[in-house]
Amino acid sequence: MAIPYAKLPSWAELGVMPAVNVIAGFVVAGIVVAFIGENPAKAMLILIDGALGSLNNIFYTLFYATSFVFTGLAVAVAFHAGLFNIGGEGQAYVGGLGVALVCLALDHYLPWWIVAPLAIVASALFGAAWAFIPGWLQAKRGSHIVITTIMFNFIASSMMVYLLVYWLKPLSAMGPSSRLFEAGGQIPQFSGMLKAMGVAAGSAPANLTLFLALAAAWGVWKLVWRTKFGYEMRTFGFSPTAATYAGISSVRITVLAMLISGGLAGMMAVNNMMGNVHKLDIDFVFGAGFVGIAVALMGRSHPVGVVLSALLFGVLYQGGAELSFSMPSISRDMILVIQALVILFAGALENLFRPLMYFIVPAPTPVKEAA
Amino acid sequence: MAEPAIELVGIDKRFGPVHANKDINLVVEDGTIHGIVGENGAGKSTLMSILYGFYHADKGEIKVAGKPVTIHTPNDAIAAGIGMVHQHFMLVENFTVLENVILGVEGGRLLKGGEDRARAQLKKLAEDYDLDVDPDALIEDLPVGLQQRVEILKALTRGAETLILDEPTGVLTPAEADHLFRILGQLKAQGKTIILITHKLREIMAITDRVSVMRRGEMVATLQTARTDPEEIAELMVGRRVLLEVDKGPAKPGAERLRVEGLTVVDEWGVARVDNVSFSVRDGEIVGIAGVSGNGQSELMEALSGIRKAKSGRIVLNGETIDPVHEADPAKMRQRGMGHVPEDRHHLGLVLPFEESENIILGYHRRDAYGKGFNLDPDLVRADARRMNEKFDVRPANEKLKTANFSGGNQQKIVLAREMDGEPAMLLVGQPTRGVDIGAIEFIHKQLIALRDRGKAVLLVSVELDEIRSLADRVLVMFAGRIVGEVPPETDEGDIGLLMAGVTQKEAAE
Numbered sequence: 001m002a003i004p005y006a007k008l009p010s011w012a013e014l015g016v017m018p019a020v021n022v023i024a025g026f027v028v029a030g031i032v033v034a035f036i037g038e039n040p041a042k043a044m045l046i047l048i049d050g051a052l053g054s055l056n057n058i059f060y061t062l063f064y065a066t067s068f069v070f071t072g073l074a075v076a077v078a079f080h081a082g083l084f085n086i087g088g089e090g091q092a093y094v095g096g097l098g099v100a101l102v103c104l105a106l107d108h109y110l111p112w113w114i115v116a117p118l119a120i121v122a123s124a125l126f127g128a129a130w131a132f133i134p135g136w137l138q139a140k141r142g143s144h145i146v147i148t149t150i151m152f153n154f155i156a157s158s159m160m161v162y163l164l165v166y167w168l169k170p171l172s173a174m175g176p177s178s179r180l181f182e183a184g185g186q187i188p189q190f191s192g193m194l195k196a197m198g199v200a201a202g203s204a205p206a207n208l209t210l211f212l213a214l215a216a217a218w219g220v221w222k223l224v225w226r227t228k229f230g231y232e233m234r235t236f237g238f239s240p241t242a243a244t245y246a247g248i249s250s251v252r253i254t255v256l257a258m259l260i261s262g263g264l265a266g267m268m269a270v271n272n273m274m275g276n277v278h279k280l281d282i283d284f285v286f287g288a289g290f291v292g293i294a295v296a297l298m299g300r301s302h303p304v305g306v307v308l309s310a311l312l313f314g315v316l317y318q319g320g321a322e323l324s325f326s327m328p329s330i331s332r333d334m335i336l337v338i339q340a341l342v343i344l345f346a347g348a349l350e351n352l353f354r355p356l357m358y359f360i361v362p363a364p365t366p367v368k369e370a371a
Numbered sequence: 372m373a374e375p376a377i378e379l380v381g382i383d384k385r386f387g388p389v390h391a392n393k394d395i396n397l398v399v400e401d402g403t404i405h406g407i408v409g410e411n412g413a414g415k416s417t418l419m420s421i422l423y424g425f426y427h428a429d430k431g432e433i434k435v436a437g438k439p440v441t442i443h444t445p446n447d448a449i450a451a452g453i454g455m456v457h458q459h460f461m462l463v464e465n466f467t468v469l470e471n472v473i474l475g476v477e478g479g480r481l482l483k484g485g486e487d488r489a490r491a492q493l494k495k496l497a498e499d500y501d502l503d504v505d506p507d508a509l510i511e512d513l514p515v516g517l518q519q520r521v522e523i524l525k526a527l528t529r530g531a532e533t534l535i536l537d538e539p540t541g542v543l544t545p546a547e548a549d550h551l552f553r554i555l556g557q558l559k560a561q562g563k564t565i566i567l568i569t570h571k572l573r574e575i576m577a578i579t580d581r582v583s584v585m586r587r588g589e590m591v592a593t594l595q596t597a598r599t600d601p602e603e604i605a606e607l608m609v610g611r612r613v614l615l616e617v618d619k620g621p622a623k624p625g626a627e628r629l630r631v632e633g634l635t636v637v638d639e640w641g642v643a644r645v646d647n648v649s650f651s652v653r654d655g656e657i658v659g660i661a662g663v664s665g666n667g668q669s670e671l672m673e674a675l676s677g678i679r680k681a682k683s684g685r686i687v688l689n690g691e692t693i694d695p696v697h698e699a700d701p702a703k704m705r706q707r708g709m710g711h712v713p714e715d716r717h718h719l720g721l722v723l724p725f726e727e728s729e730n731i732i733l734g735y736h737r738r739d740a741y742g743k744g745f746n747l748d749p750d751l752v753r754a755d756a757r758r759m760n761e762k763f764d765v766r767p768a769n770e771k772l773k774t775a776n777f778s779g780g781n782q783q784k785i786v787l788a789r790e791m792d793g794e795p796a797m798l799l800v801g802q803p804t805r806g807v808d809i810g811a812i813e814f815i816h817k818q819l820i821a822l823r824d825r826g827k828a829v830l831l832v833s834v835e836l837d838e839i840r841s842l843a844d845r846v847l848v849m850f851a852g853r854i855v856g857e858v859p860p861e862t863d864e865g866d867i868g869l870l871m872a873g874v875t876q877k878e879a880a881e
Binding site: 225226227228229230231232234235238239241242244245246247248355 | 387676677678700701702703704705711713715718719720721722723724725729732733734736737741742745746747748749
C-alpha cells in the first residue's frame with residue numbers, strides 16, 4: 001500500500017511549497033559558493049542586481065524569460081498527454097528556419113507588423129513539422145519519443161548547419177549566419193520604444209514577443225482545461241488504458257499533442273531572431289529547449305507556473321551572466337550548478353519538505369486508505 | 372488454558388492524516404481459526420502488515436505465545452513463527468516448487484543440502500496435511516489453487532505456527548476453496564493457528580472459530596462464530612442493517628438485444644482467449660457469465676465493448692450487425708447504446724487523478740451538453756455530476772474531489788452512474804462489486820435489477836458465484852475461453868463449480 005500524500009491547501013501547494021524549494025536550492029548553492037571561497041551573500045546580491053537591478057537588466061531577464069515560456073509550454077503540453085518531448089531544442093532551431101525564410105523573403109517589401117504574424121505561423125509550422133515525425137513514429141511504430149526527439153535534436157543541428165553554410169549564408173560572409181533582416185524583419189524592442197518616449201532604457205532585447213508568449217500561455221491553459229481535446233489529452237496522459245476504454249485514439253492524441261508542442265517550441269525562434277539578433281544564427285537556441293524541461297517541471301506543467309518559473313530562470317540566466325563577469329572564480333559552469341540545484345529541489349525533491357508542512361497548516365481532509 | 376498464539380495490545384498506526392488503526396486489541400487463541408472481516412479501508416490489511424513486519428506500529432505491543440516480541444521486518448515475523456500467504460502470490464514463476472520453497476533459506480553455498488532437507492520436509496507435510504504438490508513442477512505450470520498451496524508450504528517449512536491468509540479464495544474455484552478449507556482444518560487439528568482475512572461472510576461462517584470485525588480503523592467486536600450469524604456480522608461491519616439477499620422478481624425477457632456468433636479473440640501470442648463463443652441476451656434479463664478469473668471473460672467483455680479487436684465472429688446489437696474484427700471502436704459501441712462497467716475500474720473505468728466530475732463524462736465527453744464544439748465547460752460538467760451524484764448516492768457528494776479519494780464502493784457508483792444514466796439498451800457489467808463494501812454492494816445490486824426491470828439487457832461477468840446466482844436470470848459458465856454450459860441460477864453451487872473447473876455437463880451427469 002502506498003502511503004498517500006494528503007493534498008495541502010492550494011495556497012500552500014502552489015505558493016509556499018515552490019518558494020520553500022527554491023530557497024532550499026539557493027541555500028545549498030550558497031554553500032557551494034562558500035566552498036570555492038566566495039561570499040555567498042555577496043554573490044546573491046550580484047545575481048539579483050544583475051537580473052533586476054536596472055531597467056536594462058530587467059529587459060534582459062524578460063528577454064530570456066520569453067524564450068523559456070515558449071519552450072516550457074512546449075514541454076508542458078506534451079506532458080499532459082504523457083509524452084516527454086525533449087526535442088524542444090531541435091524544434092526551436094527548425095522553427096528558426098521558418099522565421100528566416102519569411103523574413104528574408106518579405107522584409108524588403110512589407111512592414112514588420114505584417115511580416116511578424118507570417119513569421120510566427122511559419123515558426124510554429126516548421127517546429128510542428130519537426131515534432132511530427134517523432135510523434136508519428138511513436139504513435140504508429142512504437143519508437144520511444146524520448147529517444148527519437150533526442151536524435152532529432154542532432155539531426156536538426158546538422159541540417160541547419162548545412163542549410164546555413166550552403167544556402168542561407170551570403171557569399172561574402174565569413175560566419176555561418178544569414179544576412180541581417182531589414183526593418184520589415186524586426187519586432188520592436190521595449191528599450192527602443194522607451195527611448196522614443198525619452199526614457200533611457202539601455203539596449204536590452206526584450207520585445208513585443210513577450211505578449212505572444214503570454215497569449216500562448218493563456219491558449220495552453222484554455223486548450224488543456226477548457227476543450228474536449230485537452231480533456232482527451234489529459235485522460236491519455238494519466239491513463240492510456242482508460243483512454244482506450246473511452247474511445248480516445250492514442251494515435252490522434254500523440255500526433256496532435258506533439259504538433260502543438262513542436263509549434264510552441266518553434267515560436268521561441270521569433271523572440272530571438274526577429275526580436276534580438278535579426279538574423280538566423282548557428283546554434284541560436286543555445287540550450288533554451290532544454291531549460292524548457294526544467295521550466296515545465298518546476299511550473300508543474302501549468303501555464304501560470306511555467307510563466308513564473310520562466311521568469312525565475314530568466315533571472316538565473318541574466319543574473320548568472322553578471323555574476324560570472326563580476327566574480328571570475330564563479331565560472332559559467334558554476335551558474336549551471338546553481339541552476340541545477342534549484343531544479344533538483346523544485347523538481348526531483350519536491351516532496352522533501354512536504355511532511356514539515358503538516359505541522360504548519362491545519363490537518364487537511366483525510367485521504368481514504370487505499371484498499 | 373494455553374497462552375494465546377497472538378496478542379495485539381493497543382496497536383495504533385497513522386499514515387499522515389489517515390488513522391488506519393486506532394488502539395486495536397486482538398487475542399487469537401492457540402489452535403483456532405480466527406476470521407478478520409471488515410470493509411475496504413477498515414484497516415485489516417494494515418493490522419496484518421504490522422503483525423508481519425511490513426509496517427511498524429506507532430504504539431502498541433505484539434505478544435507471541437504470551438511473550439512480547441519486536442517485529443520490524445518479515446524476517447522477525449518468520450522467526451517468531453508467523454507466516455503469511457499473500458493475496459497476490461510471491462512466487463518465482465519459472466522456478467520449481469522446491470526452488471521456491473528453499474528461496475531465502477538455502478542453507479549454504481551449495482543447493483544440494485537445502486534441497487534434500489526441503490524435499491524431506493515437503494514429503495512429511497504432504498502426508499500430515501493433505502498438502503500434496505510435485506516438488507519438481509514449475510510454478511507457471513501449476514493451477515492457481517496449487518500455487519497457493521506452495522505459498523502455504525513455504526510458510527510451514529519456515530516453522531510457522533501461526534498462518535495469516537489474506538483473501539485466499541479470491542482466485543479459487545469453489546472446489547479448490549473447499550480443498551483449501553480442508554487443509555486449514557487439518558492444520559488446526561495439528562495445533563496450528565490460522566488468521567483468515569476475508570470479506571466473504573460465508574467463509575467466515577463455514578470455517579472460523581471466532582471472528583473479529585473491524586470498521587474504520589477500529590476493532591468493533593470479536594465474536595464466537597457459532598453464536599452469531601451473517602446478518603449480525605454485516606451490521607457490525609457497516610454500522611447499519613444491510614440486506615444480504617437480493618430482492619428480485621421473475622424476469623420478463625423481451626426481444627433479443629445482443630447476439631454473439633462464433634466470437635474468437637486471441638492474445639498477442641496467438642492463443643485463443645475467447646474460443647468460438649455464441650450466445651444471446653434479451654431485453655429485460657440479466658445473463659451471468661460464471662467462471663474462474665482468467666478464463667476469457669475479460670477478453671470477451673473487451674471485444675464486446677470494442678476495446679479489443681476480435682479474430683473472427685459477428686456481433687448483432689439492436690438488429691445491426693457489427694464486425695468485431697474491423698469495426699472495434701469503443702466510441703461507436705457507446706453511441707449504439709452499449710454501456711460498459713469494466714472489470715478493472717482503476718485502469719479502464721476511471722482516471723484516478725481526475726476530479727470526480729471529469730470521470731462522470733469519460734467516454735461521453737464529446738456531447739454538446741458539456742460544451743459547444745471544441746469547448747468543454749467545467750460548470751456544465753460539474754452540474755451534471757451533481758445531478759448524477761444525487762441520483763446514484765455517490766458519497767461524499769463532492770464533484771470536485773479527486774476520484775482516488777473516494778472509497779471503492781463510491782468509485783464503482785461513479786462508473787455505474789455514468790454508464791447507466793443514459794439508459795443504455797445493453798449494459799456490460801464486469802465484477803461490479805469487486806473491492807466494494809457491503810453497503811454499496813446492496814445498492815449496486817438493486818440498481819442492476821432495476822435496470823433489468825425497466826426492460827434493459829444486462830450481461831454480467833463475475834467470479835463471485837454468489838453474485839451470479841443471486842442476480843442472473845440465466846447463467847453461462849465459461850472455461851478456457853469456451854462456454855461450457857448454460858444453467859438456471861438455482862442450480863446447485865457444486866454443479867456450477869464442476870462446470871467452472873472444466874467438467875462438462877455430460878461428464879458431470881455420468
